[in-house]
Amino acid sequence: MAPWLAQALPPAVVLVSTLAALVIFVAGEAHQRLRIWVNLIAATIKLLLVVWIGLAVLAGNTFMFRFELLPGLELILHADALSILFASLSAVLWLVTTVYAIAYLERSPNRARFFGFFSLCVSATMGIAMAGNLMTLFIFYELLTLTTWPLVVHNGTPEALAAGRSYLRYTLTGGVVLLVAMAWLYGLAGNVEFTPGGFLAPLVAEHRIALSVIFAMLVAGFGIKAALIPLHGWLPKAMVAPAPVSALLHAVAVVKAGAFGIIRTVEDVYGLELVAELGMRIPLIAVAAWTIIIGSLLALREHELKRRLAYSTVSQVSYIVLGIAVGGLLATSGGMVHLVHQGLMKVTLFFCAGIYGLLLGVSRIDQLDGLGRRMPWVSTAFTIAALGMIGVPPVVGFVSKWYLASGALAADVPWVVGVLIASALLNAAYFLPLIRRLWLTEGGALAEMPIEIGALSRLALVASAVATAALTVVLGMLAAHPLSPLSWVLEIASGYAPW
Amino acid sequence: MNPAVLLVGLVFIPLVAALVAVILPVRFRRPVALLGALAWPLLLVPLSIAVARDQTLTLVFGGWTPPLGIGWRLDALGLVLLWVHALAGIAALPGAWHRFGPKVVAAAPFWPLWLILSTGVNAALLAADLFNLYVSLELTTLAAVALIATDDGIAALTAAMRYLLLGVLGSLMYVLGVGLVYAQTGSLAMDQADAAAIRDVALVLMLTGLMVKAAIFPLHVWLPHAYGNAPGPVAAIMSAVVGKVALVALWRIWFQTAADPPDLLADLLGLVGAVAIVYGALAAYMQPRLKMVIAWSSISQFGFLMLLLPLASQTAFQGAGFHLLAHGLAKAAMFLAAANIVTVLGSDSIRHLPGLDKRMPLEAFTLALGGVTLIGLPPSGGFTGKWMLLTAAWEQQGWFWLVLIALSGLMSAAYVFRILALTCFHPARRAVHELHARPPKITSLAALLLALLAVIIGLYPHPALELLGRGLPGGAS
Numbered sequence: 016m017a018p019w020l021a022q023a024l025p026p027a028v029v030l031v032s033t034l035a036a037l038v039i040f041v042a043g044e045a046h047q048r049l050r051i052w053v054n055l056i057a058a059t060i061k062l063l064l065v066v067w068i069g070l071a072v073l074a075g076n077t078f079m080f081r082f083e084l085l086p087g088l089e090l091i092l093h094a095d096a097l098s099i100l101f102a103s104l105s106a107v108l109w110l111v112t113t114v115y116a117i118a119y120l121e122r123s124p125n126r127a128r129f130f131g132f133f134s135l136c137v138s139a140t141m142g143i144a145m146a147g148n149l150m151t152l153f154i155f156y157e158l159l160t161l162t163t164w165p166l167v168v169h170n171g172t173p174e175a176l177a178a179g180r181s182y183l184r185y186t187l188t189g190g191v192v193l194l195v196a197m198a199w200l201y202g203l204a205g206n207v208e209f210t211p212g213g214f215l216a217p218l219v220a221e222h223r224i225a226l227s228v229i230f231a232m233l234v235a236g237f238g239i240k241a242a243l244i245p246l247h248g249w250l251p252k253a254m255v256a257p258a259p260v261s262a263l264l265h266a267v268a269v270v271k272a273g274a275f276g277i278i279r280t281v282e283d284v285y286g287l288e289l290v291a292e293l294g295m296r297i298p299l300i301a302v303a304a305w306t307i308i309i310g311s312l313l314a315l316r317e318h319e320l321k322r323r324l325a326y327s328t329v330s331q332v333s334y335i336v337l338g339i340a341v342g343g344l345l346a347t348s349g350g351m352v353h354l355v356h357q358g359l360m361k362v363t364l365f366f367c368a369g370i371y372g373l374l375l376g377v378s379r380i381d382q383l384d385g386l387g388r389r390m391p392w393v394s395t396a397f398t399i400a401a402l403g404m405i406g407v408p409p410v411v412g413f414v415s416k417w418y419l420a421s422g423a424l425a426a427d428v429p430w431v432v433g434v435l436i437a438s439a440l441l442n443a444a445y446f447l448p449l450i451r452r453l454w455l456t457e458g459g460a461l462a463e464m465p466i467e468i469g470a471l472s473r474l475a476l477v478a479s480a481v482a483t484a485a486l487t488v489v490l491g492m493l494a495a496h497p498l499s500p501l502s503w504v505l506e507i508a509s510g511y512a513p514w
Numbered sequence: 515m516n517p518a519v520l521l522v523g524l525v526f527i528p529l530v531a532a533l534v535a536v537i538l539p540v541r542f543r544r545p546v547a548l549l550g551a552l553a554w555p556l557l558l559v560p561l562s563i564a565v566a567r568d569q570t571l572t573l574v575f576g577g578w579t580p581p582l583g584i585g586w587r588l589d590a591l592g593l594v595l596l597w598v599h600a601l602a603g604i605a606a607l608p609g610a611w612h613r614f615g616p617k618v619v620a621a622a623p624f625w626p627l628w629l630i631l632s633t634g635v636n637a638a639l640l641a642a643d644l645f646n647l648y649v650s651l652e653l654t655t656l657a658a659v660a661l662i663a664t665d666d667g668i669a670a671l672t673a674a675m676r677y678l679l680l681g682v683l684g685s686l687m688y689v690l691g692v693g694l695v696y697a698q699t700g701s702l703a704m705d706q707a708d709a710a711a712i713r714d715v716a717l718v719l720m721l722t723g724l725m726v727k728a729a730i731f732p733l734h735v736w737l738p739h740a741y742g743n744a745p746g747p748v749a750a751i752m753s754a755v756v757g758k759v760a761l762v763a764l765w766r767i768w769f770q771t772a773a774d775p776p777d778l779l780a781d782l783l784g785l786v787g788a789v790a791i792v793y794g795a796l797a798a799y800m801q802p803r804l805k806m807v808i809a810w811s812s813i814s815q816f817g818f819l820m821l822l823l824p825l826a827s828q829t830a831f832q833g834a835g836f837h838l839l840a841h842g843l844a845k846a847a848m849f850l851a852a853a854n855i856v857t858v859l860g861s862d863s864i865r866h867l868p869g870l871d872k873r874m875p876l877e878a879f880t881l882a883l884g885g886v887t888l889i890g891l892p893p894s895g896g897f898t899g900k901w902m903l904l905t906a907a908w909e910q911q912g913w914f915w916l917v918l919i920a921l922s923g924l925m926s927a928a929y930v931f932r933i934l935a936l937t938c939f940h941p942a943r944r945a946v947h948e949l950h951a952r953p954p955k956i957t958s959l960a961a962l963l964l965a966l967l968a969v970i971i972g973l974y975p976h977p978a979l980e981l982l983g984r985g986l987p988g989g990a991s
Contacts, residue, residue, distance in 0.1 A: 085898060085975060086983075128871075128938075154892040161891060164931070168939040176935055187927050190891075195920045198904040 016076045024068055025080045025092035028102065029141045031061045032109075036134035044127045051117055054130055058110040061141070065106040069099040079147070087206050090154070091147030095209075096507045097282075097351070100500065101144040101275050104355045108267040108362055108483075109137045115366055115479040116259035118472035119373060123257075129169055133263070135162040140268040143275060148208045149197055149284060152276060156193070156240075159272055160186040166260045167253050178252040185249040189239030196232035199225065200284075209279060211510050213286025219293070226285075227293045233280045234299065240273025241336065242329045244306040250329060254321040258369025261321060265328045266362035271354060274335040278351065282511045287342045296340055303337035304434040306330065311441035318380050320368050323445060324361070327404065330438065331357045338419050341431060346422025347508040348501065349415050355500040356403075356411035359487045363400035366480035367393050373476070374468070383449060385458020392477050394453045396484035401446040403487050406439050411491040414501055517564035518571040520557050521586050524596070524636040527554040532629035541616040547625035551607060551632065555600035558593075565593050566977075569984060572642070586640040590981035591762055594839050595639055595755060601967065602754035602846035603632065605960040606747035609853055612953050613745060620664040627664070631657040631751065638759045643702040644692045644720075647763055648685065651727060655681040658756050662744040673739035680726055680736045688723030691716045717771055721783075724767070727760035730820060731790030734813045738797075741809035746853020749805065753812050754846040758838055761819055765987040768823060780823045787820025788918050795925035799932060804862040805852050807929055808845065811888060814926065815841050818903070821915060825906045828983060833902025835982040836975060840895025843968035844887035850961035851880040857953050864933065868940035873949070876958040878937050883965035885930035887972075890923045895971040902979075 035057035042049050068078060078094035094102075116133065120126050139162055142155030160183070168179035203222055207214045215226060239246045253264055264270065281290055281299075290296050310330030317323040334357065338350015370393050371377040371386065387394040403410030416435060423431035494501040531550025535543040564571055571588045588596075610628065614621035634654030641647035659681065663674040694716035696702055722733070729737035737757070741749045794814025801807045815837070822834040854877050855870065856862045871878040887896035900919060907916040971978065 083976070084893070084973070085901065086979060088901075090893075157891050158893075161886065165938070168935060171939045171941045173941060176939060176941075179935065179939070180931075183927065183931055187924055191920045191924055194904070194923075195916060198901070198908050198916065198920075202905065202908040 016071060021076065021078050022080050024064065025078050025094055025145045028061060028064050028068065028145060029092065029138050031057050031064065032134040032138040032141070036131045036138070039127055039131040039134065042127065044125070047126070050127065050130055054113045054117065054134070055110075057134065058106075058113050061137070062103075062106040062110055065099065065102045068094050069103060072096060072099055084150070088150055088201070089148065089206055090151050091208060092142070092145040092151065093147035093208075094145060096503065096510075097278070098144045098146075100351065100503060100507065101271065101354065102141055104271070104358050105137060105140045105144065105267050108262070108358060111479050111483055112259055112262050112267060112362065114475050115262070115369075116257075118468075118475035118479075119257065119259055119369060121468060121472045125169065128165065129257075132162050132165045133259075136166065136263060136268055138162075140272060143272045146209075146279075148206070149200065149279075150206075152279060153190075153193055153197055156237075156272060156276065157190050159240075159268060160190060163260075163264065163269055166263065167256045169256060169260065172255065174255045178249075178255050181252045182249045185239050185246065189236045189246075192232050192239075193236035196229045196236060200229050200233075203229075209283035211283060211286075213282070213284055213289050215285055216289050219289060223293065226289075227295060230280070230285060230290065230293060230295050233284070234277055234302075237273045237276030237280065238302075240269055241277060241332055242270055242273070242306075242310075243302055243333065243336070244309050244329065247306075247310070247329045251317075251322050251325040254319075254325050258365055258372065261324075261369070262362045262365040265325070265365060266358040270328060270332050271358060274332050274354060277336055278339055278354075281339050282347075287339075287511070290340075291342075296342070299340040300337060300428065300431065303333040303340055304431065306333040307337065307434060307438045308441070311438055311445065315441065315445045319378055320371070320380050320383070320449075321365075321378070323380065324364050324368060327364075327442070327445070328357075328361055330442075331361070331404065334415060334419060337431065337434075338415075338422065341419070341423050341426050341428055343422050343426040344505070344508050345418050345425050347511055348504045349418030349420075349422050351507060352418065352501050352504040353415040355504075356415045356487070356490070359483055359490070360400040360403045360410070360412060363396055363480055363483040363487065364404075366476070366483065367397035367400070370476050370480065374473075380449060380452070383452040383458075384456040385453075387454040389458070390477075392481055396480040398450050398453065399484045400487060401450055403491070405442040405446055409488060409491040411487045411494075414491055414494045418501075517560055517568075518573040518586075518588075520561055520564075521571060521573045521588055521640055523557045524554055524561075524640065525586075525633055527557075528629040528632040528636070532626045532633065535626045535629065540622045543625040544611065544614065544616060544621065547629055548607065548611065550629050551603060554632065554636070555604060558596055558600055561588065561596075562593060565590060566981065584646055585642040586637075586646075587642040588640055589987070590984055591765070591835055591987050592639040593981065594835055594978055595758060595762055595842075596636065598758075598839055598842035598846075599632070599635055599639075599751075599755045601964065602751055602842060605846060605964040606750045606850060608957045608960050609750075609850055609953065610745075610747035612957060613747070613853075613857075614664075620666065623660065624664045627657050627661050628747075631661060631756070633657075635755050635759050638763065641763075644695060644767075645702050648689050648692060651688070651760060651763070652685055654756060654759060655685065655727065658740075658748070658752055661748040661752075662740055664748070665743060665745045667743065669739070670743040670745075673736070673743045677736040677740045680733075684723040684726030684733075686723070687719050687726070691719030691721075691723065694719065717767070720767055721764060724760045724764040728757045728764060728816065729813060730761075730816055731786060731793055731813055734790070734794075734816075737813060738806055738809045741812065741849070742803065742806040746850055746856065749809075749853070750846040750849040753809070753849055754842040757812070757816065758819075758842060761816065761838075762987065765822065769826075769986045780826065784821050784824030784915070787817040787823075790814060790817030790820065791918065791922050792817075792925065795922070795929060798929040799925075802864060804855065804864055804867065804933065805849070807864070807933060808848050808852060811926065811929060812841075812845060814922075815845075815888065818899075818919075818922070821903060821919070825903070825910060825912060825915060826986075827906050827909060828986065829902055829909060830906035831986050832979050832982045833899050833904075833906055835899075836895065836902060836971075836978055837899030839978055840887050840899055840968050840971060843964050843971070844884040844896065847880050847961045847965035847968065848884040850957065850964070851877040851884075854953050854957055854961070858950055860950055864936055867933070867937045871938040874952075874958070876955075876962050878934075880958075880961045880965045881937065882934055883962075883969055885926075885934060887965075887968045889926045889930055893972045894969045895975070896968070898972045898975045898979075 080092040082090040139159035146152035314326035403412035406416040638650035726733045798810035887894040890896035890900035
């Protein structure tokens with residue numbers, strides 16, 4: 016591959032949606048057709064670029080873009096296998112979510128603003144995926160905060176504004192913690208790039224305590240977006256935003272960015288061996304396990320559909336952290352692949368919840384009665400994704416859990432298997448009643464919401480949900496295929512796994 | 515030709531233009547002033563090249579070298595601030611042109627005063643001795659006072675009066691200190707004053723006087739009303755450079771005389787800065803008017819600049835100097851945007867902001883971009899300054915300063931996002947009572963460009979950082 020291409024492609028992936036955002040902002044509210052086309056074309060181009068880079072990485076090419084931001088401080092965008100994992104997830108889901116959002120917001124005001132920031136969000140997410148050092152990751156992480164806030168408060172209701180305040184309070188505080196940790200780390204180690212296995216081992220003799228504190232700060236800073244309990248408070252509140260935003264927060268970008276940050280910290284900054292040597296591995300496993308269990312318990316308590324899904328995210332995203340912290344080929348793969356699997360399942364669930372809410376005004380769980388017959392396609396998609404969350408084969412959720420559990424046994428932390436079983440039971444406890452209500456309970460006749468929505472939009476909404484649901488099954492069944500997320504992740508993990 | 519000769523132009527072009535403008539009938543004043551205000555920034559191009567090559571330029575009048583003669587000196591810090599002055603001044607011109615047309619009564623004094631202000635600022639930045647500095651600062655203050663009063667409103671008049679009284683008080687203290695220095699050392703040249711001899715009452719007097727002029731907490735009381743009630747272009751140029759000129763003078767005098775390592779006085783002044791950061795941000799959060807929010811934010815941001823005294827390293831100076839640059843551009847942009855909002859709505863009460871993003875999207879965008887720089891989010895100029903200061907704090911194990919600098923962004927975020935939430939997302943998008951004629955689009959674009967520049971310098975900070983990396987202010991190393 017030409018050297019200039021290897022340099023230009025990573026920034027291009029980031030900038031495609033920035034450009035789309037600019038066009039959307041400048042065109043303004045009136046040009047709906049233009050906006051739709053720009054959205055779809057940009058999303059497609061981005062997906063193609065990511066696929067192109069992914070295949071080239073598979074063929075052994077390297078991608079690297081460097082820019083000196085400050086003396087001794089570089090902005091680095093690169094593409095390693097892990098970048099591609101996250102980037103391809105976001106690119107695929109961005110395309111689907113864009114289709115869904117165009118239909119969902121067909122008649123609502125302020126769409127230019129919405130789609131503009133939506134695109135900027137994806138730019139920031141791609142930057143996070145492609146970041147080649149902590150500084151770059153941090154910059155795009157803060158940009159992500161900045162660009163999601165307008166989406167969270169989009170409706171402009173007092174609840175939305177309150178949710179926005181809460182979101183900022185949490186995430187900006189997280190940003191400050193990260194900033195201090197990074198200033199400290201750069202002071203100790205200088206300008207260092209992500210290196211598989213970490214680059215801090217030479218410093219441990221002299222700076223053991225400092226490195227432990229910095230690690231805790233980095234995990235806390237990223238943990239706010241990853242919604243580790245007790246740092247999760249903003250996520251359920253943010254449910255007041257429109258459904259596509261929930262999809263973005265939960266599946267495409269925000270919580271994933273937090274989890275991805277933790278992955279980079281553990282694998283590419285510290286290295287799991289060093290984390291274990293600092294005595295941080297077991298606490299990290301414990302925090303993840305605690306979040307998994309408590310998140311599920313909190314989900315059980317909720318009677319609003321979207322809030323229950325939010326707590327389910329809190330719980331499920333910690334699977335990723337759990338897998339990384341347990342370590343070893345199997346558990347690391349299980350954790351990383353859940354980044355993709357959870358995204359697909361959760362986006363399906365939110366698509367469905369959004370459709371129920373938009374068309375029938377359903378927001379509480381007891382209103383789900385009998386909807387299976389009324390909306391068979393949507394309800395089937397919902398059911399598949401919910402079963403996947405519980406871990407029923409052949410949906411992708413099973414694959415993650417299988418690898419996590421066998422990885423825990425291999426890494427000699429058998430109690431983690433207990434956590435996984437408890438979590439599966441709790442997942443069943445809060446998802447099965449929904450499925451029962453959908454299919455087995457006779458429902459009252461809910462009136463159609465008094466909004467006009469075109470047949471094409473309706474089709475787009477349902478098709479998005481069905482497509483992602485189908486993907487969860489197909490990827491689950493083809494997990495052994497050489498291009499499946501699982502095979503991809505096994506390749507990544509074999510580079511990381513220290514034992 | 516010695517490029518130092520060009521320094522004369524920085525002071526005399528605006529001065530001569532002001533004199534010409536005063537002589538001419540009122541309707542010619544505006545174009546003459548425009549020419550003058552656009553001419554002197556051209557000199558910055560060759561001067562920047564010269565400074566980049568030769569470090570500092572010195573010009574001595576009449577062959578008399580200091581301590582006897584008067585000298586001017588242009589160093590890196592001065593050059594950075596001259597650029598802020600030039601850029602903010604040019605960006606403010608469209609708004610000023612629109613507002614102070616020949617039919618406006620206040621236009622007669624406005625245009626000459628605008629040039630006098632530039633003269634004073636440039637002379638103060640170039641001053642190489644303490645008395646020369648005093649004269650230049652006086653000129654700046656008096657011109658600024660009169661410019662504030664060109665706004666037709668009783669509030670502006672009161673604010674101007676208050677600024678005048680406090681400004682004169684500050685000058686008196688400063689000149690008293692200068693007198694003591696002269697009595698003790700027999701010299702007024704900044705780089706020849708004997709450090710040990712003046713590190714006492716004289717220094718405290720001079721610092722206090724300059725802190726009044728720079729509106730450093732707790733001597734800031736004149737600033738919110740002055741900036742909040744001045745005409746938009748005046749508020750913009752004042753927030754960009756006028757306070758900062760005094761601060762630059764303070765830095766220079768401080769580092770001529772500073773103890774090494776930093777002593778108790780340095781820590782004390784740093785603490786004053788810390789209180790300013792917190793207090794200013796809290797006050798900004800509670801203001802009922804947009805321009806007052808922006809004005810109080812300045813007090814908070816100036817607190818940052820005081821942190822240079824305890825940190826006292828090259829990295830800290832790069833950070834503080836860069837902060838000066840980024841803040842000057844962002845703040846001027848925000849005041850210009852606010853000025854347009856006042857023109858259209860007839861008020862800048864934040865109750866009128868909801869829904870403004872629809873009617874004035876460029877202004878809303880300017881406020882957002884400026885806000886990002888104020889918070890110091892990456893990638894913006896504000897972040898660069900903050901990061902360098904953080905690094906400096908880390909290098910000296912100054913944990914208190916490190917945490918303070920990191921947390922300050924959160925406090926700025928509180929008032930910035932309050933404004934943005936109100937402007938763009940508030941549920942009560944009330945119809946505003948009456949819309950006045952919209953100022954020409956170029957005024958909005960000028961503000962937006964300035965705000966964009968404040969962000970872009972964060973992506974390409976190398977020239978400024980390189981300049982600021984050559985030694986501490988005042989030539990101390």
